[in-house]
Amino acid sequence: MSDYILETAGLTKDFLGFTAVKGVNLQVRRGTIHALIGPNGAGKTTVFNLLTKFLKPTRGTITFKGEDVTWVKPADVARRGMVRSFQISAVFPYLSVRENVRVALQRPLGNSFHFWRSESVLDSLNERAEELVYAVGLQDFIHHEASELAYGRKRALEIATTLALDPEMLLLDEPMAGLGTEDIGRIAALIKRVAADRTVLMVEHNLSVVADLSDRITVLARGEILAEGVYAEVSANPAVIEAYVGTGHA
Template identity: 65%
Template sequence: MSAEFILETQGLTKEFKGFVAVSDVDLKVQRGHIHALIGPNGAGKTTFFNLLTKFLNPTSGRIVYNDIDITAEQPAQTARRGIVRSFQISAVFPHMTVLENVRAALQRSLGTSFHFWKAEKTLFPLHERARQLLAEVDLESFADTMTVELPYGRKRALELATTLALEPELMLLDEPTQGMGHEDVDRVTQLIKKVSAGRTILMVEHNMNVVSSIANRITVLQRGAIIADGPYAEVSKNPLVIEAYMGTTDTALQGAHA
């Protein structure tokens, strides 16, 4: 694999008692790109993410990251390499402030994540970096707000900040705009584009307007297999893709759920 690609899967397959959830997937993610993984419900997108992050072991195939075969690694090893996943469900601490949430993520770099007895002042050096990360996702004015009081879209922005705190080289975003109103979708879409600078993003996303506006490349899964791969303009006209989305025309595809 050339340095051009940060991640490659080769023949990646996952079977569950005879059911093939991911079937012989060859995927290449170009370094520095936003790469979208789309497909109808049940297409195998979440299973594929679970294989990348080692929540599942593949039945066959390989996962290569930065030219290293990581197929047999433990989840923690893979995370330390800089592959960080953000989940569909907002994963923040509701009864901590926005700043404290980011600071907690930054503690990992100090090796004090579980040192609950340490004085809080030992964490003060992290505040400046935490505030930088909040600025990156447009949350600096919410630093002292209790997270439970944040609107849903802002919570997802906070989750982006805590993901960035782990210094990912490859961010896996699992349906980042799910459940959002139009205004929040637009805001989070722009944030994803903003934080992608200097990073690579692989995202599962159901909103085709999001995908068409920020993804450099799109891979379409159906029944666990790739049926199309390329830029949006090309993929959205592919007859197999249009058919997979119940569809009729590419306008139906734009509003489809993945």
């Protein structure tokens, strides 16, 4: 078994003559938190959408757990164990926290939308739903409607519904976006906990969070990999400093 759970080779995406991602060779080691960073327009979101199969590459390959998944559909990739948070997971505002997680747990059973099924059938999922609610620190809100939750706690609920799919690899798209200082600390601690037994790849703008959480960092600029390494290495790299300062980022 390869040390790398996710790899790309020559990953490229063209849009009407504009190359947004050019020849990206990415390797994500199993059991790590890997961050994808870069200034605005670096191609991070495009790479992320290519990896999660919401864009088709112009050229290149994507390999997950040793299998070529370049042309595999998003739902099939999720079933193989690579799940994107905040996109697969849907939060229903007028269901309780536990009910939201319970709905997510129905997906692998193939009855996600069988709301008419016997309540006793759904009750069989309560124990696991409650475990996940506790895992993300929402036990005090288990019977609250999702609409009542503060923004940061909704993010935690979204992570819980994603974990219901039991992913081997979790992809997080800007998990700290829009969060206040207290919520950032809470979600960062949650990411660290859920990464204890799975791989995490995240796109994130908050560099202090990246520094605290990441085992390895890939820096993109103009659609290409500019640098890779631990935070101390990439943050001291003159090319990385120039890329950020030159685009108005300190």
